[in-house]
Amino acid sequence: EGTGAASLLGAGKLEELADITGGRGIITPIVKTPMTKARKRFESAAEAHEPVEDETDDLRRPEFVIVDHELTPSQIRNLERATGAQVLDRTGVIVEIFHRHANTREAKLQVEMARLRYVAPRLRESSNGGGRQQGPGAGESNLSLDRRKIRDRLAELKTQLEAVQRDSDHRRSARKDQLRVALVGYTNAGKSSLMRALTGSQVLVQDKLFATLDTTVRTLQPETRPRILVSDTVGFIKQLPHDLVASFRSTLSEALEASLLLFVVDASDPTYEAQLEVSRSVLHEIGADVVPSRLVLNKMDRVDDARRAELLEKHPDAIPLSAHRPEDVSALRKTLIAFFEADMVEDVLVLP
Ligand code: GDP
Numbered sequence: 001e002g003t004g005a006a007s008l009l010g011a012g013k014l015e016e017l018a019d020i021t022g023g024r025g026i027i028t029p030i031v032k033t034p035m036t037k038a039r040k041r042f043e044s045a046a047e048a049h050e051p052v053e054d055e056t057d058d059l060r061r062p063e064f065v066i067v068d069h070e071l072t073p074s075q076i077r078n079l080e081r082a083t084g085a086q087v088l089d090r091t092g093v094i095v096e097i098f099h100r101h102a103n104t105r106e107a108k109l110q111v112e113m114a115r116l117r118y119v120a121p122r123l124r125e126s127s128n129g130g131g132r133q134q135g136p137g138a139g140e141s142n143l144s145l146d147r148r149k150i151r152d153r154l155a156e157l158k159t160q161l162e163a164v165q166r167d168s169d170h171r172r173s174a175r176k177d178q179l180r181v182a183l184v185g186y187t188n189a190g191k192s193s194l195m196r197a198l199t200g201s202q203v204l205v206q207d208k209l210f211a212t213l214d215t216t217v218r219t220l221q222p223e224t225r226p227r228i229l230v231s232d233t234v235g236f237i238k239q240l241p242h243d244l245v246a247s248f249r250s251t252l253s254e255a256l257e258a259s260l261l262l263f264v265v266d267a268s269d270p271t272y273e274a275q276l277e278v279s280r281s282v283l284h285e286i287g288a289d290v291v292p293s294r295l296v297l298n299k300m301d302r303v304d305d306a307r308r309a310e311l312l313e314k315h316p317d318a319i320p321l322s323a324h325r326p327e328d329v330s331a332l333r334k335t336l337i338a339f340f341e342a343d344m345v346e347d348v349l350v351l352p
Contacts, residue, residue, distance in 0.1 A: 066093060073122040091118055106168065109161040113154060145168050174258065179228045179340045180292075181220070182258035184283065186275035189264040192299040193323035195232040198333060224337055229260065258287065261293035261340055267311055267320070268302035294339075296332070298323055 017040040064086050065079060071089035076319065088096065095115050102111045199218035220228040232255045233255055255261060263279060265272045275296075284288050295315055301322040312320060319335060321328035 008171060031320050034122060055250065064088060075267075076122070093169050106161070106164045109157055109164060113157050113161070116150050116154055116157075120147065120154075131198075180258040181228060181260045181262060181336055182231045182233060182261050183264055184233055184254045184255050184288075185264035185279050185296075186266070186272075187261075187265045190273070190323045191232050191264050194262075194264060194296070194298065194329070194332075195230055197323050197326070197329040198230050198336075220336065222331065228336060231255075255283065256288045256291065258291055260336070261291050262296050262319075263290070263293050266298045267297035268299040294319055294322065294335075301325065 039177045046099065064107040065083050066088050067079075068090055070091060071079070071087070076087045076089065095111070095118050098107075098111045099115060104107045118309070183195055185191055197220065198220055200221040217229050217231045220230055261283070263276065265279075269275070280289065295318040297311055297315065297319050299322060300320045301324060303311065319332060321330065321332055
């Protein structure tokens with residue numbers, strides 16, 4: 001249906017989709033099919049319970065159909081029947097991408113739980129699908145067996161996750177007295193680049209959504225006394241399905257414990273304000289909107305002078321920079337040090 005896949009992933013991100021579909025994601029034929037024509041074809045084929053007959057050759061028939069909305073399990077089933085293709089909805093795609101990018105044990109466990117939670121209700125609905133006829137082999141007993149397996153596995157994962165989280169709580173409390181800056185913001189805003197520039201570390205930077213799923217913590221370089229830690233969190237995304245927010249709560253909670261949040265936005269992106277809104281609402285959801293924050297307008301190297309003036313007028317307190325310019329990064333470093341120095345002076349004044 002035209003915009004779905006591309007708008008979910010953003011311009012130039014189709015290779016990520018191709019990746020999910022094992023390199024077979026032929027997107028053009030679907031994108032080019034006029035909405036009404038496609039719908040008519042799907043509807044009549046769905047009524048007849050048979051795959052869509054297309055006048056174009058087999059090569060152009062999609063193997064995957066990706067929809068930028070939530071679909072109900074029966075919608076997915078009907079679409080699959082009508083198109084003869086595998087259907088993924090928005091949550092399905094996001095879960096799949098998260099799955100590919102999870103690196104640490106904690107993220108892997110969280111993603112697997114999110115995946116199973118996504119699958120479970122889809123099994124449930126198809127087992128009592130309003131008395132409709134079931135496909136061969138989709139017997140009631142198999143389904144309840146599958147559901148029990150999923151439940152057991154979820155319980156197992158939950159125990160493992162709790163153990164891992166106790167460990168990271170320990171690590172966190174060991175860091176408690178340290179000064180913390182957390183980079184937050186929309187996915188692809190440039191958080192990893194900034195993190196790398198600030199800390200001199202080798203954090204993965206990729207022009208891909210969700211390259212960062214885990215929180216990384218590094219020391220601000222050159223070292224200060226006391227040390228200032230910088231952490232990079234999972235990128236936010238619009239309409240992040242609720243289950244996934246819950247899954248990543250512990251990853252995001254790193255942001256809650258920071259003394260300062262740097263809201264990173266891609267200032268060269270005309271939709272940056274909508275992205276900022278998304279980040280704000282995710283932070284509100286996890287209760288991190290009480291932490292002091294500064295807006296960082298990143299990728300200013302891509303912005304012309306007129307736009308720069310406009311942005312600065314709109315956000316007078318923002319820090320404009322480019323993560324690719326060393327002089328900008330070192331100015332940000334000075335701002336951070338000054339922030340914490342002022343904070344420490346306040347502490348001294350407050351304490352008798
Ligand atoms: P993250 O998802 O927020 O961690 O974003 P990344 O740090 O992975 O950056 C996403 C993409 O934007 C990468 O291709 C970076 O090279 C690019 N990028 C990051 N910062 C800048 C910048 O200041 N200017 C330009 N032109 N590109 C940048």
